[in-house]
Amino acid sequence: xxxxxxxxRRPAAETRARILQVxxxxxxxxxxxxxxxxxxxxxxxxxxSSLYYHFRNKEDILASLMAERRxxxxxxxxxxxxxxxxxxxxxxAVLRWLDGTDGQNLQVLRxxxxxxxxxxxxxxxxxxxxxxxxxxxxxLAGEGASDAALLRLRMAFDTVRTTLLAAQGTAxxxxxxxxxxxxxxxxxxxxxxxxAGEADGAE
Numbered sequence: 001x002x003x004x005x006x007x008x009r010r011p012a013a014e015t016r017a018r019i020l021q022v023x024x025x026x027x028x029x030x031x032x033x034x035x036x037x038x039x040x041x042x043x044x045x046x047x048x049s050s051l052y053y054h055f056r057n058k059e060d061i062l063a064s065l066m067a068e069r070r071x072x073x074x075x076x077x078x079x080x081x082x083x084x085x086x087x088x089x090x091x092x093a094v095l096r097w098l099d100g101t102d103g104q105n106l107q108v109l110r111x112x113x114x115x116x117x118x119x120x121x122x123x124x125x126x127x128x129x130x131x132x133x134x135x136x137x138x139x140l141a142g143e144g145a146s147d148a149a150l151l152r153l154r155m156a157f158d159t160v161r162t163t164l165l166a167a168q169g170t171a172x173x174x175x176x177x178x179x180x181x182x183x184x185x186x187x188x189x190x191x192x193x194x195x196a197g198e199a200d201g202a203e
Contacts, residue, residue: 016054019044020068023061024107032062032115062115063122065108072100073132080139090140091189094156098182101160103174109164133157149194156188 022043026035037058041051055061080093112119123131137153138145155162159181167177187193 012054015046015050019046019051019054020061020065021104023058024065024104024111027062027111028107032058032111032118059118059121062111062118066112066119066122069105069108070132073097073136077132077135077139080136087191090153090156090194091186093136093140094185094189095182097157098160098178098185101178101181106160106164106174106177109161113161113164152188152194156185156194159184159188 019040023035023040026039026043030039035058037048037051040058040061041048044051055064076093076097079096080089083089083092086092133154136157137150141149141153160178163177163181163184172180
């Protein structure tokens with residue numbers, strides 16, 4: 001159970017960030033559906049009206065958590081397009097994305113995996129990370145890239161989520177998960193994999 005109780009005098013941005021942090025902890029501990037706005041406000045020592053000043057409801061909190069990662073994906077597109085062409089650009093972009101993944105990101109991914117109905121509702125409202133990630137893939141692959149080439153790129157970026165799924169039911173720590181995801185990403189950005197050409201379709 002979250003224990004830190006922030007002062008109501010904290011700046012709005014700091015209070016908002018703390019609400020997101022505590023909410024994701026409670027969503028992970030109790031489950032999204034079982035967590036109420038009252039649970040979150042009590043853990044923060046805030047009134048419900050104070051919490052509603054920052055977020056309309058708990059779905060708005062989850063949407064904000066997803067939006068943070070979506071904004072990071074948009075920033076990655078800008079970074080990629082600002083880089084000169086280089087053989088290692090894809091690997092650097094993938095590792096830059098992974099290096100921005102922390103414990104809270106992992107918790108949000110776990111929440112997304114466990115709460116697909118609400119995630120689909122957010123996606124329908126344009127709040128999904130994959131939609132932005134299509135731009136990341138396009139920036140790296142260029143025009144005319146085959147579906148197979150885009151799939152290989154997506155696999156390289158998706159190692160954290162894949163590793164989280166593989167870690168279910170194990171005692172793997174967040175550090176273990178991120179380390180394994182990074183090793184997988186390095187393997188999947190080898191030129192021998194990314195530049196496999198159209199041979200995939202012939203197999």
